[in-house]
Amino acid sequence: MDDNDTTVRLRLDIAYDGTDFSGWAVQPGRRTVQGELEAALARVLRLPSVSLTCAGRTDAGVHARGQVAQADIPAATWESEGERVARRLAGVLPKDVRVTGARLAPPGFDARFSPLFRRYAYQVSDAPYGVDPLLRRYVLWHRSPLDADRMNEAAARLVGEHDFAAxxxxxxxxxxxxxxxxxxxxxxxxxxxxxxxxxxxxxHNMVRALVGALLAVGDGRRGVTWPGEVLGAAVRDSSVHVVGPEGLSLEEVRYPADGELAERATSTRRVRTLPCRGHSA
Structure with missing residues (x-):
């Protein structure tokens, strides 16, 4: 892309079945969501290349209904192709990834740094016979019965701003x-x-580690206070099992009002620290 060209920023809303992808990010010799999308966009927009930045990189096997990404392209390209981008992408993308929306992003929009929050869902089956075959790509099988009340009691102790190093x-x-x-x-x-x-x-791995800890509470292997005790140690704990990716889906990325996007991105880029909670000798 010529540096002298006027560019515009696109917002893309994306859904994918992550089963057969090696995650979002481009990796040499591997099939990735980013790789498929960038190749398809370059083709339909007739550009040498397109570079995407997403709201949250998903790992291999993780799905998404609400992924968001941005791409900066020449304004002239959008003027000539913009209204047809989503429909044309549907004709060239593989069936396990879709662009559900493509539009000009408002000023200050940053797919990665502007979000207020990301919302994931994780599905688990505790059926004694295993997972329904029609859901096997999207649900984790847990071999023991789970108590959702115990899991929620433990989960409540983790909500808030903390160091999640554990x-x-x-x-x-x-x-x-x-x-x-x-x-x-x-x-x-x-x-x-x-x-x-x-x-x-x-x-990295935070959602699946949290789920693993709560499953251990739900089946009675650990007490309801255990995840909170692990959190308080603030160091990676090898006893926390990181569950498989198949049950995990990125459902939503929420952004503030258009006029607050740039301020939110600036705030997010700041390195965060927790207030001092005591003194050590």
């Missing part, structure tokens, strides 16, 4: 302080539970 895979230079806004479970069918996990942002 439930994250540490990345160099990245904070593990997050504000967990919602963590709750409901039984949606006789043998099916659905967890809702909502936070301003998530660190």
């Amino acid at each position: 439930f994250c895979r540490k990345r160099e230079g990245a904070t593990t302080i997050r504000e967990l806004l919602r963590l709750e479970w409901e039984r949606t069918d006789r043998y099916l539970l659905r967890g809702t996990i909502q936070a301003d942002a998530f660190c």
